[in-house]
Amino acid sequence: MNGRDWQIGRILGIPIKVHVSWFLVFGFVTWSLSTGYLPETVPGLSIPRYWFMGGVAALLLFGSVLLHELGHSYVALRYRIPIEQITLFIFGGVAQMNREPPGPRAEFLIAIAGPIVSFVLGGLLFGLAAAAHAKPGLVALGSLLGFVNLNLGLFNLIPGFPLDGGRVLRAGLWAWSGDFYQATRHASVAGQGFGVLFALFGAVLVIGAALGSMPGPLAANGGWIVLIGLFLFAVARGSRRQAALRASLAKMVVGDLMVRDVVTVSPDLSVEEAVSQLFLRHGYGGFPVCEDGHVIGMVTIRDVQPPPQSLWPSRRVRDIMQPWSNAMEVTPDTPAITALEQMLREGQSRLAVVQDGLLVGLVTRSGISRFLQLRGLQR
Numbered sequence: 285m286n287g288r289d290w291q292i293g294r295i296l297g298i299p300i301k302v303h304v305s306w307f308l309v310f311g312f313v314t315w316s317l318s319t320g321y322l323p324e325t326v327p328g329l330s331i332p333r334y335w336f337m338g339g340v341a342a343l344l345l346f347g348s349v350l351l352h353e354l355g356h357s358y359v360a361l362r363y364r365i366p367i368e369q370i371t372l373f374i375f376g377g378v379a380q381m382n383r384e385p386p387g388p389r390a391e392f393l394i395a396i397a398g399p400i401v402s403f404v405l406g407g408l409l410f411g412l413a414a415a416a417h418a419k420p421g422l423v424a425l426g427s428l429l430g431f432v433n434l435n436l437g438l439f440n441l442i443p444g445f446p447l448d449g450g451r452v453l454r455a456g457l458w459a460w461s462g463d464f465y466q467a468t469r470h471a472s473v474a475g476q477g478f479g480v481l482f483a484l485f486g487a488v489l490v491i492g493a494a495l496g497s498m499p500g501p502l503a504a505n506g507g508w509i510v511l512i513g514l515f516l517f518a519v520a521r522g523s524r525r526q527a528a529l530r531a532s533l534a535k536m537v538v539g540d541l542m543v544r545d546v547v548t549v550s551p552d553l554s555v556e557e558a559v560s561q562l563f564l565r566h567g568y569g570g571f572p573v574c575e576d577g578h579v580i581g582m583v584t585i586r587d588v589q590p591p592p593q594s595l596w597p598s599r600r601v602r603d604i605m606q607p608w609s610n611a612m613e614v615t616p617d618t619p620a621i622t623a624l625e626q627m628l629r630e631g632q633s634r635l636a637v638v639q640d641g642l643l644v645g646l647v648t649r650s651g652i653s654r655f656l657q658l659r660g661l662q663r
């Protein structure tokens with residue numbers, strides 16, 4: 285969705301963005317309210333008045349979706365989970381969280397907060413509509429938006445990940461099994477199942493309308509339901525695959541993934557020799573620097589580049605290497621996922637694997653992603 289989002293402001297410090305596809309919804313909702321629902325429920329007003337009311341209703345609809353997402357975000361922020369942004373797009377809204385919830389309880393409360401906001405809003409709007417019986421315009425808008433919020437809450441409670449109900453299901457499975465990735469996989473399978481059901485149900489409406497056995501307007505609704513079903517299926521499948529990959533990585537330790545025949549470099553080699561004998565010959569991006577069997581640093585292509593080529597014969601590897609630090613090493617028992625996080629955090633592409641003070645291997649970012657790719661191709 286990047287690059288096509290338009291930031292409209294910030295709430296609770298979170299950037300609020302609108303995707304181009306949302307304008308389609310805005311236009312469609314305004315049009316259908318102004319030419320259909322409003323003239324039918326509140327007859328006798330001028331055409332500009334209907335369009336104005338339709339536009340206001342579409343904006344309030346937008347506000348309803350936003351408040352739902354803010355409900356999730358507020359609880360997430362209380363658990364110190366940063367929210368990257370809230371984006372509104374053709375199928376609703378997404379509050380993009382930068383971290384997984386710390387536990388099932390947090391997951392449950394963050395998930396349920398959105399539908400609770402929608403139900404409370406729905407109740408308030410129905411109350412407003414009941415209180416404003418003397419003003420038919422307000423009654424029409426209040427009951428319409430009340431109905432929309434009620435449905436927003438109900439639809440999101442469908443127990444298929446990544447819908448809110450699916451997150452509640454994941455929280456329950458997570459609490460029960462203690463396995464976050466397995467819970468994500470199972471809740472995502474439920475999401476895929478509901479996606480298929482939706483698509484089939486929508487298709488039945490479209491076909492029924494085409495054959496004349498159901499009213500014509502159902503065809504448009506049916507088409508919309510098919511799209512929502514396919515979207516849900518695709519997102520749920522993506523979540524399931526990602527959880528499976530992360531789970532397989534979580535079970536691996538560095539010792540399973542590391543390169544064992546490590547090419548090391550002596551600190552007294554000149555940069556010119558290092559380039560011709562190591563970088564060009566082996567094609568790796570970096571090498572541990574070893575002296576008397578101990579690792580004293582790491583030299584990478586990035587370190588070779590700054591000195592001009594004319595200085596390469598006189599400079600030593602020792603002069604350009606990154607001196608040793610704990611952030612550069614892991615042990616063979618370190619979980620692979622921890623090693624990957626360490627590389628991302630420290631901006632390293634490779635870590636030395638050290639056991640009892642001796643270099644036993646090298647684990648690289650590209651090695652881990654190759655492993656993930658191979659696993660990805662197998663399923």
Ligand code: ZN
Pocket residue numbers: 352353356398399440448
């Ligand atoms: Zn939600």
